[in-house]
Amino acid sequence: MENDRDKLLDVQDLTVRFYTDDGVVHAVNGVSLSLAEGETLGLVGETGAGKTTTALAILGLVPSPPGKTESSATIFDRQDLRLLKESEYRKVRGNKISMIFQDPMTSLNPTMTVTEQIAEAIRNHRNITRQEAKVEAVKMLETVRIPADRAFEYPHQFSGGMKQRVVIAIALACNPKLLIADEPTTALDVTIQAQVLELMKELKNKLNTAIVMITHDLGIVSEICDKVAIMYAGEIVESGSLEQIYDNPRHPYTNGLFGSLPDIEKDVEFLSSIEGMMPDPADLPVGCKFHPRCKYARPVCSEQIPNNNEIEPGHFARCLIYEGKLPGQEVKKYV
C-alpha cells in the first residue's frame, strides 16, 4: 500500500488510561491509525468506545492528571507529536489539526459574535490585525454558506445547523491538514445532517483536508469515508477500506452493527441487536474484550487476546476465528 512518506497521520499503539480513586480506567487500548492527505477515516463505535478520547489524545488534550497518554509513535506531518512542548503543541492545534466538537449548541462561546470567534482562531496562529482577521472570518462564513449580514450576530441567534457550520468554519479557518470531526451531525436533525455532510464533502474536495470522522452512524460513514475503523472497548476491532468493511465485514461485532440496521429490501419483524452492554473500561474482560457479548464465543475467547489479523490486504480483524482457534466457526454476514 502506501509508504510512510505519504502518511499524514500515523499513530501506533495509542493507549490512554485514567488513574482515578476507583481504579484505572482503560479508555483507549493500543489503537493504531494512519491516514494519508485528503483521506477520510471513519471511526465508528458505540458510546463509550473511546472514540473521543482517541481524538483528544491525538490533539494532546487528555487532561493529565488523571489521564496518561502513551504510544509507540504519533507522527503527524513528519513531526513526532509526543516530543512537542505544550507551547509547540498549541501551534499545531487549530492550525494543522482542528477538531469539531459534538454539540454545536455548547461549543460556541455565547458572549462573542461568531465572527469574533472565527477571527480569534485565525489570530491564534497568524500574525494579522484584528480587522484583517475579521475580513477573513466573514469570508470563511461565506464558505460555509452563512451570509455576511449574519456575521456579527451571537450564537444564540443561530439555529443548530448554522451553529455547526460556524463550528466547521472555525475548524477550517487556518486551513488545517487534518480535521477531527467528533460526531458533527449527532446533535442535528436529519435534513440539517444532510446539509452539513454535503458541506463537509465539498470542503474536503476543495481544500484536500484529511478527516477523521468520529460517528456511530454507519450511514454517514458510507457517505463520506474512504477508510473505516470499528472501535470497541478502546480497541480497533476491525479496519479496512469502506468497501472491505461494508461488503465483507469479518468481525462479529461489525456484523452485529450492520445487523442492527434496518434494510429496506428485507422484510423482518425485529431488527437484531447485540445483546448486553459495552464493558466498564475500569473493568475490562480478560481475553477478547467482545467475548461476553459474542455469539461465536467459546471458552478460548476468555483466555486468549486476539491479534490484529490481516484477512485481505489492508483489511484487519481482531478475532480468534481468523487465527484458527475456533474450528468450524464462520462469521455470518450482517448477523
Added chain:
Amino acid sequence: MGQTEAVRPHRKKRSLWTDAWTRMRRNRSAVIGMAMFAIILLACFLSPFYLNYETNVIQPDLEAIRQLPTERHVLGTDELGRDILNRIIWGGRTSISIALAATVFSSVLGIIIGAVAAYYGNVIDSVIMRVADVFMAIPSMLLMITLVSVMQPTASNLVIAMSVSGIPGIARIVRGQMLSVMRNEYIDAVKGMGAGSLRIVVQHALPNALSPLISQIVSSVAGEIMAISGLSFIGIGIQAPAPEWGAMLAAGRNYIRDQPYLTTFPGIAIVLTVVSLTLLGDGLRDALDPRMKR
C-alpha cells in the same frame, strides 16, 4: 427562544448585554432601584458644585442648634447647628465612594484570585481556598475593626480594610462559577483551536462566569455602605468633623428622645441607598440569568 428570533424580520446586534438591558428595562423594581441610586449618586457627587464644605457642611452655627426642619434647614440642624441635609449629601459622597472603591478593589482581586484557583486547580486551588476559608471564618466586621485599628482610620485605609474582608467571598463565587464554566464544551473547543491559558480564561471563561457575579457585586456595594456606616458609628470610620451617615447616627444617638430627626434622616439615607442597590442587584440577576427567575 431560538425559534421566535429566527423569524424576526429585522435584526439588531443582540449581545448578552443588550439582551439583559432589554429585560432589565421591563423589570419595574429594577428600574426604580436604578433611578433611586442614580438620583442619590448625582446628588452626592455633584455636591461640590452647590455646597461649600467649609461654610455649609462643617461650620458650626451655635444659634441654630438642634432645630426642627425649617425653610432654611429642610431637615433641621444637628447638635452643632449644622444643616443635616447638607451633611447627609456630603456624607453620602464619602460613604458611597469608599463603598464603591472597596467593591472595585475586592472584586478585581477576588476575580483574579478566584480565576487562578479555578484554572490551575490542585495544590494552588487548595492553598488559595484554605486561606480564603480562614479569612471567611473571621466575622467581617471584626476583621475590618482590627485592620482599621492597626492602621490609621483614613479613607484609603478604610478602603483597604473593607476590600480585604470582601476578597474571599468574591474569590469563592468566581471560583465556583469558573469551575462550572470550564466544563463547557466551548472551552474544550477553544483549547482545541490552540488558544493559550490567558486567552482561555480572560476571553472565554471569565465573561461567561461574570454575569451571575455582577448582581452579586452590585448588591455587595450595599453591604459595603452598611460596613462603612457601621465603622463610623463606632468611631473608627470617617473622623469628625467630616460628615458620614454612620457617624451622624452616632452623634445624634444622645438626643434620640427629644430630637429623633437627628438620627432618623441619616438612617433614611442609608436605607434608601441600600434598598436601591438591592433592587438594582436583584433586577440585574433576573436580567442576566432569565432562567433563575421564579
